[in-house]
Amino acid sequence: MPAPVRQVAIPKKGGGKRKLGIPSLFFRVAQQVVKHHLERIVEPKSHDSSFGYRPKRNAHQALEQANRNTYDHDFAIDIDIKGFFDTIDHELLLKAVKHYCPDKWVLM
Numbered sequence: 001m002p003a004p005v006r007q008v009a010i011p012k013k014g015g016g017k018r019k020l021g022i023p024s025l026f027f028r029v030a031q032q033v034v035k036h037h038l039e040r041i042v043e044p045k046s047h048d049s050s051f052g053y054r055p056k057r058n059a060h061q062a063l064e065q066a067n068r069n070t071y072d073h074d075f076a077i078d079i080d081i082k083g084f085f086d087t088i089d090h091e092l093l094l095k096a097v098k099h100y101c102p103d104k105w106v107l108m
Contacts, residue, residue: 002027019086034106041101 003024009017023031039055046054049069051062098107 002030037103037106038097038101045100 003026005021005023005027008020008022010020012018043055049065051057051059051065094107101107
């Protein structure tokens with residue numbers, strides 16, 4: 001088992017602090033193995049208009065897709081869910097992962 005993630009508080013621009021996790025090298029390798037495994041399963045099921053955290057996709061492609069989606073309107077809506085990863089229900093997240101990939105080593 002990898003060592004626990006080291007937690008460091010870093011200051012935010014608007015005040016306050018944000019917790020940053022610094023994983024060990026072994027844990028980072030394990031994360032990449034799981035990421036690669038899950039991408040092979042979930043990527044083919046992902047919507048073409050989805051760009052966040054997807055391989056071989058970038059912001060320029062997202063803008064091109066947004067332009068196509070708006071049928072050449074002169075506006076776009078960008079939504080950023082503040083603190084999403086800080087408040088996500090991890091049990092619900094694991095339930096979703098298990099739906100697509102029941103491998104116990106992934107869920108660990």
